[in-house]
Amino acid sequence: MTAVPLAVAYVAVPLGTAASHYTGGSGNVTPVAPWLLLAGLGTLSAMYRPRPGDAASGGFFFKLAMFVLMLAGMVFYAADILSLVMPYLPYLKEFSPFVFLLFCGLWVSTMGMPDRADFQRFGGLLGLFCVVDSVAEAAVYQSLPAIRWIGNADVLAAFLLVALCAGLKPGSNEGGCTEPDQGNRWWRLLTMLGLLLCLSRTGLFAAAWVVLCFGRGLFRWRLAYAILCALLIGGSFFLPPSPSDAVRYTDYWLWVEAMRLAAEGHPFLFTGFPIDQPLPVKFPVSMGAIWEAATGQPAVLGVHLTEVPSFWLRLLFAWGLAVPLLLLLILFILLFRRLTRMGAGLVAALFAQGMTTPLIYDPAQAIAICLGFILALSAPREYLSTRRESDEFIFDEEARSVESPDASSDDWSLRPL
Numbered sequence: 457m458t459a460v461p462l463a464v465a466y467v468a469v470p471l472g473t474a475a476s477h478y479t480g481g482s483g484n485v486t487p488v489a490p491w492l493l494l495a496g497l498g499t500l501s502a503m504y505r506p507r508p509g510d511a512a513s514g515g516f517f518f519k520l521a522m523f524v525l526m527l528a529g530m531v532f533y534a535a536d537i538l539s540l541v542m543p544y545l546p547y548l549k550e551f552s553p554f555v556f557l558l559f560c561g562l563w564v565s566t567m568g569m570p571d572r573a574d575f576q577r578f579g580g581l582l583g584l585f586c587v588v589d590s591v592a593e594a595a596v597y598q599s600l601p602a603i604r605w606i607g608n609a610d611v612l613a614a615f616l617l618v619a620l621c622a623g624l625k626p627g628s629n630e631g632g633c634t635e636p637d638q639g640n641r642w643w644r645l646l647t648m649l650g651l652l653l654c655l656s657r658t659g660l661f662a663a664a665w666v667v668l669c670f671g672r673g674l675f676r677w678r679l680a681y682a683i684l685c686a687l688l689i690g691g692s693f694f695l696p697p698s699p700s701d702a703v704r705y706t707d708y709w710l711w712v713e714a715m716r717l718a719a720e721g722h723p724f725l726f727t728g729f730p731i732d733q734p735l736p737v738k739f740p741v742s743m744g745a746i747w748e749a750a751t752g753q754p755a756v757l758g759v760h761l762t763e764v765p766s767f768w769l770r771l772l773f774a775w776g777l778a779v780p781l782l783l784l785l786i787l788f789i790l791l792f793r794r795l796t797r798m799g800a801g802l803v804a805a806l807f808a809q810g811m812t813t814p815l816i817y818d819p820a821q822a823i824a825i826c827l828g829f830i831l832a833l834s835a836p837r838e839y840l841s842t843r844r845e846s847d848e849f850i851f852d853e854e855a856r857s858v859e860s861p862d863a864s865s866d867d868w869s870l871r872p873l
Contacts, residue, residue: 458574459578466619470585488819491559494559498566499523546731569834573640576622576623579619580647586612586653587649593605608703609656614659616647617651621666621798622831623647624639624666644672658811662808664686705743724773724776725777770814787806791833799832799833802828802832
């Protein structure tokens with residue numbers, strides 16, 4: 457059960473997107489629906505067994521009856537609840553990253569934490585889906601669109617980058633222990649191939665950086681992969697344009713508008729914009745049609761925060777410059793408290809993919825990224841179990857002062873391995 461969220465994010469969501477395109481679905485199903493079902497499943501599991509390995513708690517059927525009554529009441533009064541929440545909906549959407557992070561924390565504490573092998577396995581499957589999808593669309597369209605049948609190329613690259621970082625070789629001495637190496641060559645190759653075929657410019661940039669600095673194998677092969685990523689970034693500008701390229705044009709245009717507003721001295725850099733109002737951006741003559749093609753919304757309604765695809769730009773527009781800087785500061789503090797290659801790679805991927813994707817505003821991406829960071833910044837299971845056992849036998853101050861000769865982490869290096 458620990459890896460069920462990854463199975464949903466990496467397999468079920470892309471296949472559901474492909475099925476929707478194939479059947480001509482309207483796409484009215486909320487992307488939060490699978491995670492609501494998983495939240496209910498986790499709640500039932502927590503009522504039966506609060507933590508992994510604990511004995512079953514008493515009164516399960518009574519708790520289950522109360523939970524069912526609560527759900528029935530919410531369904532019965534759904535219309536009234538929605539009418540009360542609707543005025544606050546724009547504000548609730550901006551706090552959704554905290555909800556997804558809370559979901560991941562509760563899932564890990566209740567079901568257990570997925571390991572690196574889980575991320576690589578599902579990343580390899582998604583990479584295989586990207587290969588099949590790219591070949592099929594190249595045959596149909598004679599080009600590789602920005603929006604694939606299985607999802608947006610930049611979003612797919614974000615998933616694959618998390619799996620790629622999970623396949624990095626762990627450091628030899630992190631927190632006084634050696635982490636298990638769960639690298640799998642074939643899953644890793646499929647993930648890297650999927651990243652190449654996504655043709656996500658930010659994804660290719662992050663993949664080149666991660667593989668070159670932290671990847672496995674000989675340096676010349678890592679350098680060759682990084683050069684191939686750079687060539688694909690340049691070559692993507694010469695591909696025949698497709699209607700779905702409108703998504704990329706809106707990214708560029710919104711960043712240009714942000715720089716224009718900053719150059720004009722607009723105070724949004726310090727205060728942000730009102731969350732429930734359209735942004736004060738100016739649509740050029742040709743941009744209205746592109747915006748409608750990319751979002752399905754008429755340009756006369758303006759641009760709202762929920763329609764901004766870039767994570768960093770959305771944070772900037774909503775809260776000002778202080779919140780993105782504070783988030784980066786927290787990430788670096790957590791990373792250097794427990795320095796791992798997986799954590800360093802995830803920070804690079806987060807920074808790059810945040811330029812073009814919603815990241816933790818999107819439920820599927822948020823679950824994969826948050827679980828990846830929790831895994832990267834947590835002590836290994838072997839270390840935790842050993843530490844608990846040793847604490848039972850250490851009582852006197854003299855024993856506590858004994859330092860292990862292997863406890864130093866000075867040998868961790870950012871140099872290519």
